[in-house]
Amino acid sequence: MSIEVRNLRKRFGDFTALDDVSLRFDQGELVALLGPSGCGKTTLLRIIAGLSRADSGDVLFDGNDASTRQPGDRQVGFVFQHYALFRHMSVFDNIAFGLQVKPRAQRPSKAEISRRVHALLQLVQLDWLADRFPSQLSGGQRQRIALARALAVEPRVLLLDEPFGALDAQVRKELRRWLRRLHDELQVTSIFVTHDQEEALEVSDRIVLMHQGQVMQQGTPQAVYQNPVSPFVYGFLGNVNRFDGVADRGRLHLGQATYRTADEASNAASNFIDAPEHAAVRDTPASAYVRPHELEIERYAHGRPGIAARLSRAWLSGGAARLELQQDEQPGLIEAELPLARFQALQLRQGEMLLLRPQQAHIFLHPMAPAQQLEK
Amino acid sequence: MSKSANRSDVWLKSGLLALALGFVLLCLLLPLALVFHQAFSKGLPAYLAALQEPAALSAIQLTLLAAVIAVPLNLMFGISASWAIARFDFRGKSLLIALIDLPFSVSPVIAGLIYVLVFGAQGWFGPWLNEHDIKIIFAIPGIVLATVFVTFPFVARELIPLMQAQGKDEEEAAILLGANGWQCFWHITLPGIRWGLLYGVLLCNARAMGEFGAVSVVSGHIRGYTNTLPLHAEILYNEYQFAASFAVASRLALLALVTLAARSLLQWFSHRDRAAPVPHEQYAHPASATPAGLDTAVNVDDRRSKTEASRRSLLSQAMAWLAAGVLDAAPRMDALPGAGSLPGVAESLAGSSNASTSRELHEHRSS
Numbered sequence: 001m002s003i004e005v006r007n008l009r010k011r012f013g014d015f016t017a018l019d020d021v022s023l024r025f026d027q028g029e030l031v032a033l034l035g036p037s038g039c040g041k042t043t044l045l046r047i048i049a050g051l052s053r054a055d056s057g058d059v060l061f062d063g064n065d066a067s068t069r070q071p072g073d074r075q076v077g078f079v080f081q082h083y084a085l086f087r088h089m090s091v092f093d094n095i096a097f098g099l100q101v102k103p104r105a106q107r108p109s110k111a112e113i114s115r116r117v118h119a120l121l122q123l124v125q126l127d128w129l130a131d132r133f134p135s136q137l138s139g140g141q142r143q144r145i146a147l148a149r150a151l152a153v154e155p156r157v158l159l160l161d162e163p164f165g166a167l168d169a170q171v172r173k174e175l176r177r178w179l180r181r182l183h184d185e186l187q188v189t190s191i192f193v194t195h196d197q198e199e200a201l202e203v204s205d206r207i208v209l210m211h212q213g214q215v216m217q218q219g220t221p222q223a224v225y226q227n228p229v230s231p232f233v234y235g236f237l238g239n240v241n242r243f244d245g246v247a248d249r250g251r252l253h254l255g256q257a258t259y260r261t262a263d264e265a266s267n268a269a270s271n272f273i274d275a276p277e278h279a280a281v282r283d284t285p286a287s288a289y290v291r292p293h294e295l296e297i298e299r300y301a302h303g304r305p306g307i308a309a310r311l312s313r314a315w316l317s318g319g320a321a322r323l324e325l326q327q328d329e330q331p332g333l334i335e336a337e338l339p340l341a342r343f344q345a346l347q348l349r350q351g352e353m354l355l356l357r358p359q360q361a362h363i364f365l366h367p368m369a370p371a372q373q374l375e376k
Numbered sequence: 377m378s379k380s381a382n383r384s385d386v387w388l389k390s391g392l393l394a395l396a397l398g399f400v401l402l403c404l405l406l407p408l409a410l411v412f413h414q415a416f417s418k419g420l421p422a423y424l425a426a427l428q429e430p431a432a433l434s435a436i437q438l439t440l441l442a443a444v445i446a447v448p449l450n451l452m453f454g455i456s457a458s459w460a461i462a463r464f465d466f467r468g469k470s471l472l473i474a475l476i477d478l479p480f481s482v483s484p485v486i487a488g489l490i491y492v493l494v495f496g497a498q499g500w501f502g503p504w505l506n507e508h509d510i511k512i513i514f515a516i517p518g519i520v521l522a523t524v525f526v527t528f529p530f531v532a533r534e535l536i537p538l539m540q541a542q543g544k545d546e547e548e549a550a551i552l553l554g555a556n557g558w559q560c561f562w563h564i565t566l567p568g569i570r571w572g573l574l575y576g577v578l579l580c581n582a583r584a585m586g587e588f589g590a591v592s593v594v595s596g597h598i599r600g601y602t603n604t605l606p607l608h609a610e611i612l613y614n615e616y617q618f619a620a621s622f623a624v625a626s627r628l629a630l631l632a633l634v635t636l637a638a639r640s641l642l643q644w645f646s647h648r649d650r651a652a653p654v655p656h657e658q659y660a661h662p663a664s665a666t667p668a669g670l671d672t673a674v675n676v677d678d679r680r681s682k683t684e685a686s687r688r689s690l691l692s693q694a695m696a697w698l699a700a701g702v703l704d705a706a707p708r709m710d711a712l713p714g715a716g717s718l719p720g721v722a723e724s725l726a727g728s729s730n731a732s733t734s735r736e737l738h739e740h741r742s743s
Contacts, residue, residue, distance in 0.1 A: 049552060050552075051548055051551075051552070070551075071548075071551050071552050072551055072552060072553070072554040072555065072556070073554075074552075076552060077552075078548075078549065078552045080545050080548075080549060082545060084545035084546050084548070084549040085546075086546055086549075086550070086563075086564060086567075087546070087568070088567040088568060089567075097550065097553055097555070097563070098553035098554055101550075101553065101554055101555040101556070101559045101563070102554060149549075149553070150552075150553075152553075153553055153554060
């Protein structure tokens with residue numbers, strides 16, 4: 001089933017949870033609603049499920065208006081953040097619930113219910129837990145039982161609210177992969193809410209990035225990661241360095257700075273980043289966003305172009321070396337990532353002056369005064 | 377140095393224990409024993425006779441009638457009020473909560489007087505009621521009204537925190553799975569609150585049958601007509617029929633003991649429902665899961681230790697509840713001027729023994 005929402009608005013008192021949100025989810029897609037807490041992603045999910053009503057706007061299922069349909073008639077499977085398993089029922093009864101409350105005419109026979117519950121338990125690989133109670137299960141098991149329960153009514157849409165939020169890192173990773181495989185098997189349209197960018201990048205076909213009740217950007221994980229449309233998206237998806245300066249005639253000037261190196265007493269350098277796309281711009285404050293692996297690093301040499309910074313710390317992580325650098329007389333750290341071989345060839349020492357050259361940078365002009373330093 | 381600290385600890389412990397036990401013995405167990413001793417002081421035939429005389433039978437009937445009306449009313453009100461408060465946000469919610477608590481904060485005697493002022497001969501509706509020959513004050517309706525008033529908060533107060541703690545996720549999940557409102561209530565909400573509900577009903581019933589102050593004001597003490605059991609016990613006592621009075625009182629004490637036992641049983645049940653160890657994360661290797669037998673062994677062990685713990689705490693609750701029961705039952709305690717503070721002591725004891733569950737409402741009750 002495809003889902004479409006049009007111009008959804010929702011306010012809670014003074015707080016705007018959704019501000020004119022329009023989105024489309026295609027049949028069989030696995031979409032991540034990503035954003036910081038309070039961005040409206042859970043509200044959107046609840047409105048699609050029918051648990052809340054939007055102040056204005058439409059929800060369409062397969063092109064038909066769904067706003068008059070009761071939650072129980074929408075054929076949505078919903079997995080709650082804290083699972084919401086019926087605590088006084090066994091795992092079997094939890095999964096069977098959706099079948100047992102059907103009107104008598106549509107209700108499957110007892111044997112049929114039992115068969116379907118066991119099939120679902122096999123699907124989530126927990127057949128041996130049928131007689132347990134929710135309190136006897138671990139977090140990951142509860143999560144999968146909640147999913148099995150939601151699937152029992154053969155929903156045409158699966159909505160998952162922070163499905164891995166309450167689990168520890170190891171289990172989370174396993175479950176992510178498992179959910180992806182399950183989705184590929186079932187091909188049911190699925191939307192999951194998360195604030196974890198890694199989760200969204202890894203699992204989803206498409207990411208919808210939300211902030212302050214609005215959709216900031218949407219696209220495949222790769223497209224969103226590589227071409228963020230705004231500083232916010234850049235800061236939210238992955239680590240990024242930010243360089244503030246002034247854009248003028250195709251260059252972002254980062255200002256004059258004086259550096260002390262071992263061989264020269266002092267040394268003035270002018271740093272800039274090429275910004276050909278802003279060739280027409282004159283004297284406008286702007287920021288460049290550069291990912292750690294997009295910084296090329298070499299030893300400082302007088303006259304060579306690049307941003308001069310001192311190495312304050314370096315460590316190995318996986319197959320790469322991670323560097324923390326500091327510009328003299330500038331607050332904040334710069335993060336860089338080098339292939340291990342390159343790092344070993346350079347033989348860097350702590351405190352050494354280096355030159356950084358962004359291989360790729362996204363430059364955003366400031367609409368007004370420079371905004372606050374982004375986290376990450 | 378640690379040795380002396382240990383020794384002073386031991387002294388402190390035994391000192392406190394002796395104090396507590398002494399208090400329990402002197403103020404709770406002794407009076408309880410006395411109630412039964414006095415009741416049987418003229419032998420079993422006299423005891424039975426005291427309970428079978430028409431006035432006593434009528435008192436028992438009236439007490440049961442008041443409880444049979446008050447408890448279901450409370451049940452309905454309690455469920456709907458706590459549902460509304462726990463599940464919805466609306467204007468005046470805090471006012472409603474405050475109103476529910478009102479009977480706890482008002483002295484029962486005042487509660488009775490309110491009804492006299494409203495429905496009595498000199499009250500607002502007095503002349504009109506008189507014209508239409510409807511008797512409320514000094515008649516059975518007044519007793520029922522007063523009983524309903526004083527027992528008003530019991531079920532609601534029990535359920536509100538419980539339902540708030542449980543949240544509405546499970547109900548929403550049920551609705552999304554296609555359950556209608558009634559199925560959701562019957563299969564999800566009610567099982568979730570069943571022990572709390574039963575417990576509230578139990579407390580409500582104990583209070584309805586044991587209520588003295590409010591009922592005393594509106595009853596008019598017409599023997600064989602408007603006397604409830606506590607009132608009957610007091611009248612007998614004032615007439616120096618000690619054995620008969622205590623025979624009636626022993627009935628109420630028995631009610632307290634039964635309530636206590638039922639309450640403990642309820643707690644044991646609800647505890648058993650909740651007691652459940654969480655096994656280790658087994659997701660990564662479902663195949664290497666703990667064999668079922670081993671797992672159960674762990675469960676049983678865990679459960680046993682929990683039962684033992686609850687048994688120990690039960691003892692202290694038993695003491696507190698005996699206090700509440702005895703003081704409710706002993707006729708002269710309420711009748712004596714100035715002795716009204718004694719039930720208060722009992723109630724706060726009952727409260728403190730179980731403060732951790734936040735279930736006790738008794739501390740709210742002022743006598």
